[in-house]
Amino acid sequence: xxxxxxxxxxxxxxxxxxxxxxxxxxxxxxxxxxxxxxxxxxxxxxxxxxxxxxxxxxxxxxxxxxxxxxxxxxxxxxxxxxxxxxxxxxxxxxxxxxxxxxxxxxxxxxxxxxxxxxxxxxxxxxxxxxxxxxxxxxxxxxxxxxxxxxxxxxxxxxxxxxxxxxxxxxxxxxxxxxxxxxxxxxxxxxxxxxxxxxxxxxxxxxxxxxxxxxxxxxxxxxxxxxxxxxxxxxxxxxxxxxxxxxxxxxxxxxxxxxxxxxxxxxxxxxxxxxxxxxxxxxxxxxxxxxxxxxxxxxxxxxxxxxxxxxxxxxxxxxxxxxxxxxxxxxxxxxxxxxxxxxxxxxxxxxxxxxxxxxxxxxxxxxxxxxxxxxxxxxxxxxxxxxxxxxxxxxxxxxxxxxxxxxxxxxxxxxxxxxxxxxxxxxxxxxxxxxxxxxxxxxxxxxxxxxxxxxxxxxxxxxxxxxxxxxxxxxxxxxxxxxxxxxxxxxxxxxxxxxxxxxxxxxxxxxxxxxxxxxxxxxxxxxxxxxxxxxxxxxx
Numbered sequence: 001x002x003x004x005x006x007x008x009x010x011x012x013x014x015x016x017x018x019x020x021x022x023x024x025x026x027x028x029x030x031x032x033x034x035x036x037x038x039x040x041x042x043x044x045x046x047x048x049x050x051x052x053x054x055x056x057x058x059x060x061x062x063x064x065x066x067x068x069x070x071x072x073x074x075x076x077x078x079x080x081x082x083x084x085x086x087x088x089x090x091x092x093x094x095x096x097x098x099x100x101x102x103x104x105x106x107x108x109x110x111x112x113x114x115x116x117x118x119x120x121x122x123x124x125x126x127x128x129x130x131x132x133x134x135x136x137x138x139x140x141x142x143x144x145x146x147x148x149x150x151x152x153x154x155x156x157x158x159x160x161x162x163x164x165x166x167x168x169x170x171x172x173x174x175x176x177x178x179x180x181x182x183x184x185x186x187x188x189x190x191x192x193x194x195x196x197x198x199x200x201x202x203x204x205x206x207x208x209x210x211x212x213x214x215x216x217x218x219x220x221x222x223x224x225x226x227x228x229x230x231x232x233x234x235x236x237x238x239x240x241x242x243x244x245x246x247x248x249x250x251x252x253x254x255x256x257x258x259x260x261x262x263x264x265x266x267x268x269x270x271x272x273x274x275x276x277x278x279x280x281x282x283x284x285x286x287x288x289x290x291x292x293x294x295x296x297x298x299x300x301x302x303x304x305x306x307x308x309x310x311x312x313x314x315x316x317x318x319x320x321x322x323x324x325x326x327x328x329x330x331x332x333x334x335x336x337x338x339x340x341x342x343x344x345x346x347x348x349x350x351x352x353x354x355x356x357x358x359x360x361x362x363x364x365x366x367x368x369x370x371x372x373x374x375x376x377x378x379x380x381x382x383x384x385x386x387x388x389x390x391x392x393x394x395x396x397x398x399x400x401x402x403x404x405x406x407x408x409x410x411x412x413x414x415x416x417x418x419x420x421x422x423x424x425x426x427x428x429x430x431x432x433x434x435x436x437x438x439x440x441x442x443x444x445x446x447x448x449x450x451x452x453x454x455x456x457x458x459x460x461x462x463x464x465x466x467x468x469x470x471x472x473x474x475x476x477x478x479x480x481x482x483x484x485x486x487x488x489x490x491x492x493x494x495x496x497x498x499x500x501x502x503x504x505x506x507x508x509x510x511x512x513x514x515x516x517x518x519x520x521x522x523x524x525x526x527x528x529x530x531x532x533x534x535x536x537x538x539x
Contacts, residue, residue: 033102035064037092037109046118050076050088057092057107064104066094071108085115125152128163135168138175150176150211154246158288166250166286173211182210188251192223198256199223200234203281205252209238212247212288221253230294231259232283238290248288255283264298320363321394331358338364338372346371353377356398362389376401383409 070076071089094104177184188204267276276285368386
């Protein structure tokens, strides 16, 4: 019995000693490890700063987290010159100090910084004159040189690009396409958007597309019904986009029969008047701006370029079906207003004498709690709720007012309750905020999104009528309900938290307490064992 107890005490003492050895002694400040900071050498260009250098701290294969800071005397936030080359000290502070099972100390590292002069761009092709001179002998230049000339042309400022002649652009493009296998003469694909007479014939083409964009592209022209006093109107697209090109291209538009080369004309784009020439067969011009173009005839009494395009017709691409169809510019801001409307908004559109309503306007409302009122100058208004919009065939582009009056509510129901049978959710009371309750959009295709209203949800926001001397707005939006306005008080910025782990400030204390407890327990066990052995001897 006594021997069994001795064996039990020995096994207990052995287990406790093993646990103490495995846990290891706690790490103290004198055992802290200094991590290695890199890089120790760095080359920078003039104009850069010491603050641009990214550092890392490592302990063997382990990354040590912490904060880097330059020594107080280091001008880390100023632009460097070659005279600033030299050695600078960076200080790394580990955060937290205990990581990867070790305790790390602060590290100071000297960094050798070399400042090199900034490389200036190649000045050979930085102006239109330099490009023109280079193109004159371009046939004798290498492929790399031809590519550099084209790239330099794209990098020119807009003013310098405007100085490039049509012949320079065509010659550069011809050589560029010859060297790199692109198409020099790009056929312009012509479409007409509802134009029944004086259509643009075949034969329109473009030069310079490859050199301006770096590859082959498709160029499309959409002829439109002329607006105002223009005699020809069209839109240009490259690869389906009307965004500006990196460099100008040369466009030759075949002229319809109503334009004579014996008359004087001038051309306007969305950016203003551009240089163009009209010959017997073509309208030729150079442009990097795409989009809409209008050709006007010079008159003896001066230029007459009345751009009254309230009912200008142009090609519209549906957001919902992806189909293209012709729509007047009056409806574009209306469709956008319906698209941007929020749940509970109500729109009123004074359509005047117009009788065709784009189907896309209803597609934007379908299934949403948005109300639309269409008010003609004569006849009954129609009220359409988004939840009640019927199925619309993909092939349908328009509805007439008679169609809509047969499908939806007759009359102006703009002041009706928001939704049938549904109570508006309670909104916490909020102090009133002076904001306009509605957005007014004029007849021109410019739309301002509706301003948020802070009125309670239980009642519709009243819409103040414009002064009598002002025309009635074409689009009127009143927000039916809104969330309460957010507090104007800003929350204080939260301190940035360290990433990659969290510090446990009690780890070392807990380890020390566990070690002391284990030692005390082991001492008690040994004391009891010795006391028991002496007692047995006394017997």
